[in-house]
Amino acid sequence: MFGSNVLEVVVSVIFVYILLSLLCSTINEQVIVRLLSLRAKVLEEGIVNMLRDPALVEQLYNHPLIKALSHDMSYSNLFGSQLSQPQTSSTSPSLAPVGPATIQKPSYIPADIFALALKDVLQQQREAGSPINVVIPVGVHVTFGQGNVDLEKDLVGIEAWFNSVMDRVSGWYKRRVQIFIFVLGLLIAVGLNIDTLSLITTVSHNETVRATLVSAAQGYTTQHDPNLSLLQSDISQIQPMVGWYSLPINFQDWLLKIIGLLTTTFAVSLGAPFWFDVLNKFVSFRSSGLAPSSSPDSSLLTLPSPLVMAKNDVPTTPMPQQEGV
Known part of the structure; x- marks a missing residue:
């Protein structure tokens, strides 16, 4: 148990932030990102922006190497696609359409696979006498658009070009996810009525709640196993502090409430991962001088940013952060 009430309050608030952050990330990853196939869409946007030729991109996605990375859409993906696309008919869409509509475009493409597929598509265009309209950026060592050259020599250049584009695409993806996270955080903070100012007041005056949160926080830093069942169990610790039992009665109270909710949202x-590191330092500072324990695997705590493709990386989940979409 900590000797300082102030530190106990700080640790309690940080622990609540961790739980809310994990809840927000779980909802974002399992519902929003997967439901709307965000990674696959951002990846395709990046490739279109890279090649500046939608017809070529369509040919590329139809290449067997790229098609092999696609998969049948689950019911949730189908539902998400229907949510994100305007309906052109009043007839209710089928939950399991047949044909190409059941195939979801890949949410990751390794750089070496992309280079081989693009080389093959461009080779076919050249053999057919079709012009190659790909615009090569300055500084990219690719020569397939400059006459009759050996495209095999361009593989390394294509991979480097693709990886540089994916670095930017990864930034697009992260910014979109960050917007989703902020909106979700606001909805959770408002929905559960967890504003930081009231939270500080509660844990400052309620020794039982404070002791429970501090104990859970200490165990969290040493036995952390981020899974959904544990998250549900930990969130039950803050149940007495959530809910709208009364409304602010004047302008000043409303102002403090809004400030508190926005503070929670920003946190x-x-x-x-950020709050876990902070919590770990506070807990270790008051735990007999022990050095902070190592942080858990960040891939378990964060949404992967899966659009950076490194050669020879073998992803184990859709669009893993190869991390470096």
């Missing part, structure tokens, strides 16, 4: 948007 949640920083992410669980």
Whole structure:
């Protein structure tokens, strides 16, 4: 148990931030990102921006090497696609359409696979006498658009070009996810009525709640196993502090409430890894001088940013952060 009430309050608030951040990330990853196939869409946008030729991109996605990375859409993906696309008919869409509509475009493409597929498509265009309209950026060592050359020599250049584009695409993806996270954080903070100012007041005056949160926080830093069942169990610790039992009665109270809710939202948007590191330092500072324990695998705490493709990387989940979409 900590000797300082102030530190106990700080640790309690940080622990609540971690739980809310994990909840927000879980909802974002499992519902929003997967439901709307965000990674696949951002990846395709990046490739279109790279090649500046939608017809070529379509040919590329139809190449067997790229098609092999696609997969049948689950019911949730189908539902998400229907949500994100305007309906052109009043007839209710089928939950399991047949044909190409059941195939979801890949949410990751390794750089070496992309280079081989693009080389093959461009080779076919050249053999057919079709012009190659790809615009090569300055500084990219690719020569397939400059006469009759050996495209095999361009593979390394294509991979480097693709990886540089994916670095930018990864930034697009992260910014979109960050917007989703902020909106989700605001909805969670408002929906559960967890404003930081009231939270500080509660844990400052309620020794039982404070002791429970501090104990859970200490265990969290030493036995952390981020899974959904544990998250549900930990969130139950803050149940007495959530809910709208009364409304502010004047302008000043409303102002403080809004400030508190926005503070919680901003804190949640920083992410669980950030708050875990802060919590770990506070706990270790008051735990007999022990050095901070190592942080858990960040891939378990954060949404992967899966659009950076490194050669020879073998992803184990859709669009893993190869991390470096």
